[in-house]
Amino acid sequence: MVYGITAPHLRSLFKVFQGEHGETDGRVTVRDNGVVIVDQFYENDPSFTEEMTKLIESLGYKVQVFKGEDVTVDFYKTLPKLGAGLYILRVHAGVLNTSMETYLFTSEEYNQIDHWVEQLTGQVAKGFANPISEENPVFAVGPAFVEMSMEGDFRGAAVILSSCLGLYDPRLAEAFVKKGVRVFISWDEKVSLSHTDKAVLRLVELLLADRVTVKEAVSKVMEEVGVELEYGAVLRFYPEDKGDLRIV
Numbered sequence: 001m002v003y004g005i006t007a008p009h010l011r012s013l014f015k016v017f018q019g020e021h022g023e024t025d026g027r028v029t030v031r032d033n034g035v036v037i038v039d040q041f042y043e044n045d046p047s048f049t050e051e052m053t054k055l056i057e058s059l060g061y062k063v064q065v066f067k068g069e070d071v072t073v074d075f076y077k078t079l080p081k082l083g084a085g086l087y088i089l090r091v092h093a094g095v096l097n098t099s100m101e102t103y104l105f106t107s108e109e110y111n112q113i114d115h116w117v118e119q120l121t122g123q124v125a126k127g128f129a130n131p132i133s134e135e136n137p138v139f140a141v142g143p144a145f146v147e148m149s150m151e152g153d154f155r156g157a158a159v160i161l162s163s164c165l166g167l168y169d170p171r172l173a174e175a176f177v178k179k180g181v182r183v184f185i186s187w188d189e190k191v192s193l194s195h196t197d198k199a200v201l202r203l204v205e206l207l208l209a210d211r212v213t214v215k216e217a218v219s220k221v222m223e224e225v226g227v228e229l230e231y232g233a234v235l236r237f238y239p240e241d242k243g244d245l246r247i248v
Helices: 047-058 073-077 116-120 143-148 171-178 193-209 214-224
Strands: 035-039 063-067 086-090 093-096 102-109 124-128 138-141 158-161 183-187 235-238
Touching (some): 035 047, 047 086, 047 193, 073 102, 073 138, 086 193, 102 124, 116 124, 143 171, 158 193, 171 183, 171 235, 193 214
Parallel strands (some): 035 063, 086 158, 158 183
Antiparallel strands (some): 124 138
């Protein structure tokens, strides 16, 4: 089962692996392929996506937005085929209570029948946004799902996971890199929605408007927005050798 809480802190136990894609130029190209925003929280708080869309379009980029109930297991399967240069995922995430891998939650109600092959192979799991009550479980997709069931290739795109625990464990980021992502940016602990919203808006502004490198942008966000005070979350990027990339 996947819970939206941290387990005992294990970051120091995990090795960071370098991606297998051998791109040598220092750019992720967004101009031609645009930006995809996946906002699982849009119905409750649309302000992030509305402000982000306005920012991105003002810079001349096209935007595709997917909201709430759009976020299903089958939707995640087709994510690479959307062909964006930058993916911003404002979705709930949690850690699997057995392997401590990070899983991305869907908005699709869990049952034991649907996606049974993916369930048997550990690609999807039952996720609880509220681990105390364990009510209203949904399907959640993990690193094996990214590698085995996502269709196509991300073709050198960048992914910003605006969510808890995206880099608590590197295996989800590693799976995205194996699937063609050049750089994966997320938090290493739980983070409040208001904190990640503020940080990611500033991050995208720095990357697309100011055109600083990934490392410079992440460092600047941490200087200006800071560590998430309640949970101690720090914004990071993976692989560590992609800090000199620029997103254009």
